[in-house]
Each structure stands twice: as structure tokens, then as C-alpha cells.
Amino acid sequence: MKKVVFVSLGAVLLASMPLAAQSSDVVTVIHVGKLLDKPGTPPRGPSTVIIRNGKIAEVLSGHQQGPAGATQIDLKDKFVLPGLIDSHVHLDSDAGGNAALIEGFTDSPARAAYRAAGNAKKTLMAGFTTVRNMGDGTGATLALRDAVAAGELPGPRIIDAGRSISTTSGHMDATLSVSEDLHNSIGQENLCDGVESCRQAIRKQVRRGVDVIKIATTGGVNSRIGAGLGRQLFDDEVKALVDTAHLYGKKIAVHAHGDDGVNIALAAGADSIEHGTMMTEESIKLFKAAGAYYVPTLSTVNGYLERLAANPNAYPPDVLAKVQWRIGVTGKSLAKAYPAGVKIAFGTDAGVSKHGRNADEFELMVKHGMPASAAIQAATMNAATLLGVEKEVGSIEPGKAADLIAVSGDPIADITTLKSVRFVMKDGRVFKAE
Numbered sequence: 001m002k003k004v005v006f007v008s009l010g011a012v013l014l015a016s017m018p019l020a021a022q023s024s025d026v027v028t029v030i031h032v033g034k035l036l037d038k039p040g041t042p043p044r045g046p047s048t049v050i051i052r053n054g055k056i057a058e059v060l061s062g063h064q065q066g067p068a069g070a071t072q073i074d075l076k077d078k079f080v081l082p083g084l085i086d087s088h089v090h091l092d093s094d095a096g097g098n099a100a101l102i103e104g105f106t107d108s109p110a111r112a113a114y115r116a117a118g119n120a121k122k123t124l125m126a127g128f129t130t131v132r133n134m135g136d137g138t139g140a141t142l143a144l145r146d147a148v149a150a151g152e153l154p155g156p157r158i159i160d161a162g163r164s165i166s167t168t169s170g171h172m173d174a175t176l177s178v179s180e181d182l183h184n185s186i187g188q189e190n191l192c193d194g195v196e197s198c199r200q201a202i203r204k205q206v207r208r209g210v211d212v213i214k215i216a217t218t219g220g221v222n223s224r225i226g227a228g229l230g231r232q233l234f235d236d237e238v239k240a241l242v243d244t245a246h247l248y249g250k251k252i253a254v255h256a257h258g259d260d261g262v263n264i265a266l267a268a269g270a271d272s273i274e275h276g277t278m279m280t281e282e283s284i285k286l287f288k289a290a291g292a293y294y295v296p297t298l299s300t301v302n303g304y305l306e307r308l309a310a311n312p313n314a315y316p317p318d319v320l321a322k323v324q325w326r327i328g329v330t331g332k333s334l335a336k337a338y339p340a341g342v343k344i345a346f347g348t349d350a351g352v353s354k355h356g357r358n359a360d361e362f363e364l365m366v367k368h369g370m371p372a373s374a375a376i377q378a379a380t381m382n383a384a385t386l387l388g389v390e391k392e393v394g395s396i397e398p399g400k401a402a403d404l405i406a407v408s409g410d411p412i413a414d415i416t417t418l419k420s421v422r423f424v425m426k427d428g429r430v431f432k433a434e
Contacts, residue, residue, distance in 0.1 A: 027052050028402075028428060029066030030073045034410065035059070036081040037396040039377040043412070046076070051402040054428030059396060073430070075406050075423060081376065082396050083129025083156075083403030083426060084418070085383035086358050087295050088253075088274055090351030091123070091133050091158075092116040092140045113140040120144060120155030122356030125432050127405040127421035130157040130384070130393050132347070134214050134253065134274070135164045135172075137190075142209060154431060157401075159387050161253065162210035163190040165201045165241065170232050171220035171255060195240040202244040212387075213245040213252045214274075218261030221300070221322045222352070229257040229277070229322065235264060242268040251388060253295070259283050266290045272345065272386055275300075277326065279333040287342045293386045295347035296334045298364035301327045303353035331368030338370050345386040346379035359418040362411075372415040402428040 028051040035047040037059055050058040050066050063076065092112045095103045107115075123131060133141045145158035166172035168191045190205070192198035202213060217238060219229045233241075245252040246269065254265040257277040265273060266286035272293040276283070287294060304323045307314040315323055338344060348361045365375040384394025392401050406423035424432035 025053065026428060027057075027067050027070040028073060029064075029070045030080070030404070030425075031063045031076050032078065032080040032406075033076045034079045035396065036079070036376070036412075039082065039380040039395065040373070043079070043410075047080075049080070049396060049402075049404070051428045054402055056396055056398050056400050056402050058398060078406035078408060078422065079410055079417070080396075080404055080406045080423075081411070082380045082394060083405055083424070084127050084358070084379045085130040085132075085346065085387065085393065086123070086128045086156075086348055086350065086361075086379070087132045087272070087293075087345045087383045087386055088134050088297050088347030088349050089119075089123065089131045089355070089358075090135050090349070091119045091131070091144065091355070092136060092138065093351035094119070094355070109138040109140060112138045113143065116140045116144050117147075117153055117155065119350075119355040120148065120153070120158070123350070123358060124154055124156050124424060124426065125421075126356045126358050127418065127424055128156050128358050129403040129405070129424070129426040130159070130387065130389065132159040132161070132212065132253075132387050134161050134349075136160060137163050139208070145211075156426070157389070157393070159211045159389070161212045161214040162205040162208045164214040164216060164255070165190050165192060165198075165205070166216040166255075167191060167232050167237075168193050169225060171216040171218070171223045192237070192241070195236050198237050198240040199244045202241060202248070202250075206248045206250065210250070213241075213250045214255065215241050215252060215265075216255040216261075217265050218256045218258045220255060220257070221326045222319060223322075224316060224319060231258055231260040231264060233261075233264070235268075238264050238268045242270060251386075262286075266292055274347065275349075276333050276337070277329055279336055281336075284337060284340045284342060287337065288340070291343070293343045293345040293382065294334075294337050295345050295386075296331075296337075296365070297347050297349040297352075297361075298330050298334065298368065299348040299350070299353035299358070299361045301330045301364075302357075302360055303349075306354070331364065334365065335369045338374070343382060343386075344370070344374070344378045345383045346375070347383075357419075359421075362415045362418050366415050372412050375415060376411060376418075401426070 030049040032047045036043040048060040048064045147153045148155040164172045192201040251271040253272045254270045256262040259280045381394040384390040404425045409417040411417040422434045
């Protein structure tokens with residue numbers, strides 16, 4: 001018979017073991033004080049979660065012993081909920097403004113890979129066990145996705161978009177503000193102009209092995225060009241991009257600030273809108289007709305404010321004007337969309353904001369009109385459905401991955417509790433226990 005081991009919040013027995021050393025025949029019993037097993041429904045009282053080989057096996061009422069010989073974890077004084085999901089991160093990025101431009105020329109792909117791995121660990125420790133990475137020029141996060149899945153490195157489950165697509169001079173054009181002498185040395189296979197070019201750009205990302213496609217129908221706040229935040233693609237180009245992504249079975253996420261870029265993407269069948277800063281009533285109608293998700297990324301303002309506080313010249317003038325505008329209007333679209341019944345998925349744009357502080361987004365969502373329970377649902381069941389992994393994660397139910405986190409307070413009563421995650425389990429393995 002296996003020895004029964006009681007794991008308190010001061011010990012991380014499983015996490016101290018090498019990844020490859022853990023047996024595939026593992027049974028764990030977690031005793032929970034309060035359990036939010038299905039976000040969107042009321043939490044349960046004292047409960048027992050039985051995990052077998054990294055999967056949820058049973059969820060029982062009360063504190064029960066479970067199978068003989070199982071590892072026992074005591075979270076009787078904690079509030080337990082599913083591992084959180086961030087639908088919009090940039091794991092290989094930390095810098096912004098002028099620093100980001102310099103980083104693009106001074107860092108090697110290997111350095112980007114190590115940075116992505118470090119940020120992935122920060123994200124996991126913050127309680128986010130699944131992320132959708134929305135931009136990867138070097139392939140670092142594509143490789144990291146596979147290394148994490150193989151158990152070689154700690155990190156969240158990664159759904160990766162590869163390199164984001166825009167027009168020439170659009171938001172994803174890496175040559176903006178760079179000397180023309182250097183343009184030929186900067187890979188630009190992610191730019192497209194015209195229908196055939198846009199179809200090819202999608203196919204090139206599919207060839208890289210991406211999970212999802214990201215495009216930009218409008219300019220961006222951080223684009224180093226004063227071309228505004230309105231639409232930058234023609235109708236036939238947007239349709240070609242969306243249809244080609246769907247042809248290959250890939251969902252398509254659309255960076256869009258201006259309502260014209262939001263609306264054309266939704267009309268073409270986009271699966272999600274990222275940022276959606278200037279939504280109108282027409283946008284709301286299109287969201288609901290399409291069944292698309294809105295990913296607000298409110299946390300960007302935290303990144304902007306912190307960088308400007310450290311260096312008032314962190315952004316060039318064209319970008320600074322857009323940053324100041326974004327700070328002023330952030331949250332207004334969410335305040336329209338949520339009460340109108342638009343589906344919301346949690347996403348931070350971490351990389352613009354700080355990695356490991358993804359939970360700051362919850363406070364902003366509540367500030368701009370979402371109940372705490374709805375914000376939690378956006379970061380669990382809603383995000384899982386958007387990412388296409390709802391059969392694996394998003395709730396604590398038999399058959400799903402054993403992704404659980406624990407906090408000391410009740411996040412439905414105080415959403416800021418989620419900024420201090422005390423316990424993190426992913427796929428049945430404990431990565432954090434305080």
C-alpha cells in the first residue's frame with residue numbers, strides 16, 4: 001500500500017519532483033473549504049475532489065477520505081476554482097515603446113525563447129493554467145507550447161497564433177519607423193495586400209503549425225505610424241483572411257480598435273474581437289448575430305501608465321497620442337457590451353501589461369460593469385469555449401484536466417483575491433502551494 005502523505009500549503013512535494021519522475025498512476029484527494037466547480041453557478045460548500053492520472057475523477061460533497069493510499073491535499077480553509085485562462089498574451093514580449101523597438105534588434109531568437117519560458121512560469125504561478133499567445137515572430141512560443149505539453153518545462157497550456165497578420169504599413173509591419181536600408185533584413189511573410197496575398201499569409205502560418213490565426217483589421221496603439229486606429233483592410237481582403245483560416249479549421253482572432261474594423265471582421269465571421277475599443281450599437285448587433293466573443297484587454301492601460309511613470313519619453317509622439325487616448329476610453333466598450341449580452345472572454349494583452357499580474361484585469365472588468373462572478377466565468381468557461389478547449393478545461397468536472405487554483409478569500413465577494421493565488425495545480429501536478 002502506498003504511504004498516505006498530507007500536503008499542507010507549506011510543502012510542494014509534487015512540484016519538487018522532476019517532471020519525468022512522476023508516475024502516470026497517481027491518485028490525489030483534495031479537501032476543499034469552498035468549491036466553484038462550474039463558474040456561473042453558485043459555489044459549493046466543503047467538498048472533495050478526487051484526481052486520477054491528472055484528470056478529475058470525482059467531485060463529492062463533504063470531506064471524504066477517498067481511495068486508500070491516495071495523496072491527500074488539505075485546502076479546507078481555501079476557496080478552490082478552475083485554473084484561469086488568459087485569452088490574449090504575448091509571452092515573448094516584456095518591453096514597450098522605444099525599448100521594444102530596440103529589443104527587436106538586439107535580442108536573439110534564443111533570448112526571446114528564454115524570456116518566453118520565464119514569462120510562462122510567472123503566468124502559471126499567478127494561477128493561469130491556459131493561455132492563448134497572440135503573436136510570435138521567432139517561433140519561440142510555438143516551441144515552448146510543445147515543450148510545456150511534453151512536460152519538459154513548467155508553464156500554462158499554450159494555444160498559439162504564430163505571427164500576426166496585417167497589411168503593409170499595418171499594425172504588424174515590423175519595418176515601421178525603421179530605416180529603409182534595413183527593410184530587406186526583416187522577415188515580412190505576415191503582411192498581405194490583396195485577396196491572394198492574404199490567403200497565402202494565412203497558409204504560411206498554418207504551415208508553421210499554429211493553433212489559431214490572428215489578424216489586424218485596424219491600426220494599433222503601439223503601431224509606430226500616425227495612420228490612426230481605423231480600418232486598414234478592404235472587404236474582400238478581410239473575407240479572404242477569415243474564410244481561409246476557417247477552411248483550415250482555425251479560429252480567427254481580430255485585433256480591432258475602430259468600429260469600422262470591428263464591424264467588417266464580425267460581418268466576415270470572425271471568432272473574436274481583441275480590444276474593440278470603439279464599439280457602436282451596430283457592433284453589438286453584429287457580435288450577437290455572429291456569436292463572436294469580445295476580449296477587452298483592459299490591462300494595457302496599466303502597462304502604459306507604469307512605463308510613462310518610469311519614463312515620460314517611453315513612447316514616440318505618434319504612439320504617445322494613441323496611448324493617452326486609449327487610457328481615456330478603456331472600459332467604455334465593455335460597459336456597453338456586457339449588459340447587451342455580448343459573450344466576454346478574459347484577456348489581458350500581457351506583454352503590454354506585466355506578466356504574472358494577469359489577474360489585475362479582473363479588477364478593471366468589475367470596475368467597468370461586470371459582476372465578479374461573470375468576470376470569473378469569462379476567465380474559465382467562456383475562455384475555454386473561445387479557445388476550443390472546453391472539453392479539457394474551464395470547470396472542475398469528471399474527465400477534465402485537473403487544473404485547480406486556491407485563494408484565501410472569496411473572489412465573488414472580493415475579486416482582488418485572485419491577485420494572490422495560494423495554490424496552483426495543472427494536469428494533476430502541484431506547481432505552487434503557499
